[in-house]
Amino acid sequence: VRLGIMAAARTNAQIAQALAVLTTLVARDNDPGRDS
Numbered sequence: 001v002r003l004g005i006m007a008a009a010r011t012n013a014q015i016a017q018a019l020a021v022l023t024t025l026v027a028r029d030n031d032p033g034r035d036s
Helices: 002-029
Strands: none
8 A cells, every 4th residue: 555655646746747847838938028
């Protein structure tokens, strides 16, 4: 059971990291002050 919980926590961390990266990329791409 503990291994399953650890695996789920690691997966959640990877998902959170991926979302953070995507959010950063989207915010940067949508930055109106940036030169296109």
